[in-house]
Amino acid sequence: MSTIEPRQLRADARRNRERIVDAAREVFARCGADAQMDDIAARAGVGVGTLYRHFPTKQELVGEIIRSKFDRHLETARAWADRASGWEALEGFLREVWSHMAEDSSQQRLMWLVDEKAMALAETTRGELIEVVGGFIDQAHRDGTLRADFTVDDIPTIMCAVGSAMGSEMAAMPRNVDGLLDIIVAGLRA
Amino acid sequence: MSTIEPRQLRADARRNRERIVDAAREVFARCGADAQMDDIAARAGVGVGTLYRHFPTKQELVGEIIRSKFDRHLETARAWADRASGWEALEGFLREVWSHMAEDSSQQRLMWLVDEKAMALAETTRGELIEVVGGFIDQAHRDGTLRADFTVDDIPTIMCAVGSAMGSEMAAMPRNVDGLLDIIVAGLRA
């Protein structure tokens, strides 16, 4: 998946790397941005030192998780491109991604600690994502089924908004994310 | 403003309290949730000890800021109640609140560290807010101008989503909050 393959990892190292990523996913899902490196290492059945050999910094670990999320979104987009086009594909894509996001909603909070470097790891995938989803949007505009001023560049904002609504647990405040999603879809329609 | 008035503050104490709240507003606006107590005290021209006498915990200071935000939103709601009703009042209220939020967008990030206790300070104001805005919503439903399944309880979710979209600065991602607001308003309309 990565463009550069620095060198071949030793068998045990590769195994540990996978364990670490899995553990990170779990712990980030449970604790969000508050996840601690020690916990991740413990959950992976590995010492902190090992964790830090594979990911020299917490940011880099976060970056890996983010990258894998983008990968999954790209898969989703491609699946919809095969299955439909225009508005139908766009709505289908959005709703499916949102349901993925809802599955690990507390993980959404970790988007807050993403920085340039972490995001750079996902740049390639993001580019392809823009291409595919941009196709849906262009087609929908041609069909006149999508609000005229909407562009691909609006998608990150929407995703950020939705993700935050899912991830937050603001005290004593009711939360109805499904309602928000319906509102957004309705507002997107021409 | 507060229902309980524990005792009369000494003149200098009252002055310092105000300075602290002002400083907190500034520093939270600049640094969001990362704001430090030391910085706030320094900006207020006051020692940390003084800060802690007035607000025994960071949460309590956050609570004060949140409360004042809710107060302002309540004022906005009442102004719109005098001026209009139904959909017009609802949209006017939302857009005005959003523009207030946009003014100190980085302050939005501090909503993440609000807990029950901090929110409790704003409970009274929040109740009145629900009442006034609920009035707009009921009227709009009677007029048939608002999406049928929308209730007051959906508002926090929307606010959280919008606030996060404003407050985040996710790297290398375009951000178009105004577009999001238009989409939401369009989606709210029946």
Next chain:
DNA sequence: GACGATACGGAACGGGGGTTCCGGTTGTCA
């Protein structure tokens, strides 16, 4: 102006958590 109550300042404390270091272990290759 003097006295007690109320406040103030800011050095110091404590613990939480990311990161480093290095002595020991394990995979790989000849």
Next chain:
DNA sequence: TGACAACCGGAACCCCCGTTCCGTATCGTC
């Protein structure tokens, strides 16, 4: 099977930051 490089574990390090403590200063009142 021996030898070396690659890798591992986890105690220790250190900085950051909320919070406490207490000697000093200021306000209000008689």
